[in-house]
Amino acid sequence: MTGYADDLALAHLLADRADAISTARFRALDLRVEAKPDLTPVSDADTAVEREIRALLAEHRPADGLLGEEYGEEYDEGQASDPSGRRWIVDPIDGTKNFVRGVPVWATLIALLDAGRPVVGVVSAPALGRRWWASHGDGAYAGPGPAAGERIGVSAVRRLADASFCYSSLTGWERAGRLDAMLDLMRDAWRSRAYGDFYGYMLLAEGALDVMVEPELSLWDVAALVPIVTEAGGTITDLAGRPAPAGDPGTDSSTVATNGALHADILARLDQPAER
Structure with a gap:
């Protein structure tokens, strides 16, 4: 493993906590949905997932930057507000329109950027029972979770x-x-x-x-x-x-x-x- 093994492990922890929240709210009869200024929907699950991830990152990576879809940009008080350092990027629920209609194709997206380059990525789709992950230099994997992942690769189609x-x-x-x-x-x-x-x-x-x-x-x-x-x-x-x-x-x-x-x-x- 390269130097991002600990960050990938943390990203899996963030995804585990996100999955617990989003799965509990999926198809919930009392799910609250509002329209954002751009008229796209946001549910109480989106905001709850992002708040949980923010709290965990504040605990485990307080010096890193953070950009989330629902609550925007956040930096440590002593950190310069520029994209050249380490920054976590979070989409709490990608596919909110599917989520609010009961379609199981949605996921939490978690990334770490280092000097502007994405070096860690986790995509967790609990309603599909599937997760994908990768860190720079260590290959890409998929499975129900990190304990049961298999390496994946693109096709060889040329036409x-x-x-x-x-x-x-x-x-x-x-x-x-x-x-x-x-x-x-x-x-x-x-x-x-x-x-x-x-x-x-x-x-x-x-x-x-x-x-x-x-x-x-x-x-x-x-x-x-x-x-x-x-x-x-x-x-x-x-x-x-x-x-x-x-x-x-x-x-x-x-x-x-x-x-x-x-x-x-x-x-x-x-x-x-x-x-x-």
């Missing part, structure tokens, strides 16, 4: 005609002016499905599909995915080919993840915005 192509939805690509390019990709691929959220990236890391694309993601949506995809042998960038997470941490970014062999082809095909 789009043989590839399983995954995306979240088409509306975002339409807003980005790339709907025609997306439809062409779907037509040329062996198979296309919209699994959405974290799940497509984890299936990619396992080799069950070959491409996953989204037009806009926040840092907390993508940070935990990066170590898992890359340690499994895949490639994950934005549309410009910059390693994810790319761009200003405060803005959304496009994300293209592949098994590596297909990456250049997918980027070239998506780099075709429609004429206005």
